[in-house]
Amino acid sequence: MTQxxxxxxxxxxxQMNDRDSEIMAQLLTKASYQSTKDIDTADAIIVNTCxxxxxxxxxxxxxxxxxxxxxxxxxxxxxxxxxxxxxQEGQKMLTRMPHVDLVIGPKQIYQLPELFERALSQPQGIxxxxxxxxxxxxxxxxxxxxxxxxxxxxxxxxxxxNFCTYCIVPYTRGREISRDVKDILAEVRYLAQxxxxxxxxxxxxxxxxxxxxxxxxxxxxxxLLRQVAQIKGIKRLRFTTSNPKxxxxxxxxxxxxxxxxxxxxxxxxxxxxNSVLKKMNRKYTRESYLEKVDKLRLYRPDIALTTDxxxxxxxxxxxxxxxxMELLERVRYHGAFSFKYSSRPPAKSCEFEExxxxxxxxxxxxxxxxxxxxxxxxxxxxxxxxxxxxxxxGESRAADGQWAGRSGSNHTVNFMSLEKFVPGQLVRVVITxxxxxxxxxxxxx
Ligand code: SAH
Ligand code: SF4
Ligand code: F3S
Numbered sequence: 001m002t003q004x005x006x007x008x009x010x011x012x013x014x015q016m017n018d019r020d021s022e023i024m025a026q027l028l029t030k031a032s033y034q035s036t037k038d039i040d041t042a043d044a045i046i047v048n049t050c051x052x053x054x055x056x057x058x059x060x061x062x063x064x065x066x067x068x069x070x071x072x073x074x075x076x077x078x079x080x081x082x083x084x085x086x087x088q089e090g091q092k093m094l095t096r097m098p099h100v101d102l103v104i105g106p107k108q109i110y111q112l113p114e115l116f117e118r119a120l121s122q123p124q125g126i127x128x129x130x131x132x133x134x135x136x137x138x139x140x141x142x143x144x145x146x147x148x149x150x151x152x153x154x155x156x157x158x159x160x161x162n163f164c165t166y167c168i169v170p171y172t173r174g175r176e177i178s179r180d181v182k183d184i185l186a187e188v189r190y191l192a193q194x195x196x197x198x199x200x201x202x203x204x205x206x207x208x209x210x211x212x213x214x215x216x217x218x219x220x221x222x223x224l225l226r227q228v229a230q231i232k233g234i235k236r237l238r239f240t241t242s243n244p245k246x247x248x249x250x251x252x253x254x255x256x257x258x259x260x261x262x263x264x265x266x267x268x269x270x271x272x273x274n275s276v277l278k279k280m281n282r283k284y285t286r287e288s289y290l291e292k293v294d295k296l297r298l299y300r301p302d303i304a305l306t307t308d309x310x311x312x313x314x315x316x317x318x319x320x321x322x323x324x325m326e327l328l329e330r331v332r333y334h335g336a337f338s339f340k341y342s343s344r345p346p347a348k349s350c351e352f353e354e355x356x357x358x359x360x361x362x363x364x365x366x367x368x369x370x371x372x373x374x375x376x377x378x379x380x381x382x383x384x385x386x387x388x389x390x391x392x393x394g395e396s397r398a399a400d401g402q403w404a405g406r407s408g409s410n411h412t413v414n415f416m417s418l419e420k421f422v423p424g425q426l427v428r429v430v431i432t433x434x435x436x437x438x439x440x441x442x443x444x445x
Pocket of ligand 1: 243270
C-alpha cells in the first residue's frame with residue numbers, strides 16, 4: 001500500500017474560513033491525502049488567510065514567509081494560500097512569496113485536488129482567483145467524521161453587498177449569493193441524521209438571505225429559520241451575523257415563536273455616534289438601533305446581546321467616542337468584540353483622512369474594553385439563581401469531575417458531577433456564580 005500524503009491546514013479569520021477549511025480537508029481526504037496536526041510532517045500546507053484588519057494579513061504573510069526554508073529543503077512540498085488575502089492579493093502574493101505554489105480564492109477551493117496536481121508540474125506557481133460571473137455554491141454535504149459531532153455551521157450565503165466603508169469583505173468575498181433552500185435543508189437533515197443537535201446558520205449578513213433570488217423562488221431568512229427548526233433531531237438553532245439595518249420585525253417574531261432558536265443575538269453596532277455611523281455607511285442610526293434592541297427584548301426578554309465595535313474610525317472625535325461609551329451603558333451587552341480601526345484598501349475609508357493616532361486608538365480601546373469587562377461580569381452575575389439548559393461540551397481540563405456546557409445564551413457554564421455525559425447531551429443547571437468569562441452552575445437533580 002502506498003503511504004498517503006499528509007496535509008496541514010492553518011485557518012485564520014471567521015467561520016466562513018473555518019467552513020472552507022472543512023471543505024478543503026474533505027476534498028483532499030477524498031483525493032487520498034490524509035490530515036495531520038503536525039505542520040513539520042506535512043507534504044502540503046494550506047494557509048487559509050483573513051484580511052479583515054492589517055494584523056490578520058500580517059499573520060498570514062508571516063506564516064507563509066516562515067515556510068520559505070521548508071520549501072527550500074523540500075521542493076516537493078506544496079504550499080497553498082487560500083482565503084481573503086489570497087483573493088485580494090492574487091499575483092502580488094506570488095511575487096512577494098515565490099516559494100508559494102498556489103494562490104486560491106474562496107470560490108475556487110472546490111478545485112483544490114486538481115490544482116494540487118497541476119502545482120506539481122508548474123514550479124512558477126498558479127493563481128486561481130477569478131470571480132466567475134455566475135457562481136452557485138455547490139450542494140456540499142459535510143463529512144460527519146470531521147468537526148464536532150454535536151454542533152455544526154451551515155453556510156447559507158456568501159459575500160456581502162453592504163460596502164461598509166471600512167470593510168474589505170465585499171472585495172474579497174464578492175456580492176451576496178444565497179444557497180438554494182433545498183441544499184441548506186438537505187445539509188441540515190444530513191447532519192441531524194448523523195447526530196448533530198445544534199446548527200448555526202452562517203453568512204456575512206444572514207438577514208438579507210434570499211434577496212438575490214427571483215421573487216417567485218424567494219425564501220426570506222425568517223422563513224428559512226422556521227423550516228430548519230422543524231428538522232427532526234435539531235435541538236438548537238443559532239445564526240451569525242446580522243447587519244442591524246436588516247433586522248426585521250418578522251425575524252424578532254421568530255425569537256418568540258421558535259422554541260429551538262437560542263436566546264442570543266450578535267448585533268454589531270460598530271459605533272454609538274450617528275456621524276461615525278454615517279461615514280461608515282451602516283445605514284442605521286443610534287436611535288433606530290436602540291429601538292430595535294428594545295423591541296427584541298420585548299419579543300424575548302432573556303435574550304443575550306453581543307456586539308462588535310470599532311474605535312478610532314477616521315474623524316472619530318472624543319465626543320463620538322463618548323457616545324459609543326454611552327451606548328454601551330444603555331444596552332449593557334453581555335459581551336463585545338472591539339477593534340482599533342485598520343485601513344483596508346480598497347475599502348472606501350482608506351481615502352478618509354485618519355485623524356486618530358495609534359496611541360489614541362489604543363487608549364480608547366482600553367477604556368472601552370475595561371468598561372465592557374465590568375458590564376460582562378455584572379451581566380454574568382445577573383444569572384445567579386436562574387435555571388438554564390446546557391448542551392454538554394465535554395469534561396473540563398481544569399479539575400476532575402468538572403464539566404463544561406454551553407447555554408442557549410451562548411455562555412460557557414462549568415458544573416461539577418461524577419456522572420458521565422456525552423457531548424451534545426442536554427442537562428439543566430442552576431447558576432451559582434458569575435465569573436468574567438464563564439458561569440458556574442449546579443446540576444438540577
Ligand atoms: N458581516 C459582519 C462583520 C464581519 S467582520 C457584520 O456586518 O456584522 C467582523 C468585525 O470586524 C466587524 O463587525 C467590525 O467590527 C470589524 N472590522 C471590519 N473591518 C474592520 C477594519 N477595517 N478595522 C477594524 N475592524 C474592522
Ligand atoms: Fe463588512 Fe459591512 Fe458586509 Fe459586515 S455588513 S461584511 S461589516 S461590508
Ligand atoms: Fe476575514 Fe474574510 Fe472572514 S476577511 S473575517 S476570513 S470573510
